[in-house]
Amino acid sequence: MSVQNVIHRAVDEAEASRYTEMWRSLLPYGLDSDTGGYRRFAWNTADLACRDWFRSEAAARGLEVETDRNGNLWAWWGPKGPGAIVTGSHLDSVPDGGAFDGPLGVVSSFAAVDVLRARGFSPAKPFAVACFSDEEGARFGIACAGSRLMTGALDADKARGLRDLDGVPMAAAMEQAGQDPETLGRDDERLEGIAAYVELHVEQGKALAFTESPVAVASAIWPHSRWRLDFTGEANHAGTTRLEDRHDPMLTYANTVLAARKKAKLGGAVATFGRLVVEPNGTNAIPSRVRAWLDVRAPGEEILAAVTEEIIKAADERAGRDGTVLSTERESHTTIVEFDHVLRNRLAGSLRQTFGAVPVLPTGAGHDAGILAAAVPTAMLYVRNPTGVSHAPGEHADDRDCLAGVTALADVLQELCQ
């Protein structure tokens, strides 16, 4: 019998059908029928529906739900208390996001509770399923806002004042949803009560697609910088201005995109321009300014710094040739996160019996587990994503792999909660 069949059988039919039913009830919330993607943004109608879904799944299992000072949800199996083992993820999405990023972790957490109960196991330690608020930052621009507020990495006043595209401040959005924005801020009491946080997440690349393993343990989250590049030139007529008379910032920008690709490839990093504001943005006008945002991620801080420097240098040189001016500003930097080595090894050890030696993988994607790592021991499990597509409707994980993920999470939690 193959390893896959053993894993599949480890979750019995009743638990598997309960798992399927959870997905069936969650999937409609925030689904855009035109794009096939999800639009679950912090405190919007779809997000609130997902929060209600979380409460009802918890209630169906007799778990007591509380909302913390920063809007994160906690479903406790048994009494709260110090030394808690916590698992979970998030339910919000990027614009037109996929179904699995976040929800797979929350659904699998509830399913793991079902599996543990079917095994006759009850935790000897306080245990909670958590759902972190506003992980994607799609509405107010700061990712992992719920966990950043909780650890103090995001200032409460700053958070309250963040505005969405309609000008609605986060404080007002929370208030309207019944969440008191005055209580935001670092939550020492809660952090001190957590012994470990384990987050299961769909893989956001395709490293596992080339292996026999449906699951992996995370090693680290790559460091990550976001820069704003302003290319300033001279607006002029698209029909009458000779090519040699132009100071076209779009040309400088376009060459910078190509340079970023080349420098990232040579340096073993990834670099992306995904956002652009063009002025005056007319079809028949040479732009006066192109404002672009560069996202760079790399396996280490030194590579990240070196690749970024080379991209900016290439942009600057090109600006000199085009008669345009470049100015740059680093808008954010997230340092490398090494997940707790003891916890990571414990996870790998508890998976060995069912899965053999599982891959240990780094990722370029940020997570609440990465933010919480500054305050509590954290670890992550990844479930294979056959196409590697994420943050898009094509994001996918096979049922069989998802159930293997549930088994893996249950095994890990059983080990940690003994």
Ligand SMILES: [Zn+2]
């Ligand atoms: Zn996620």
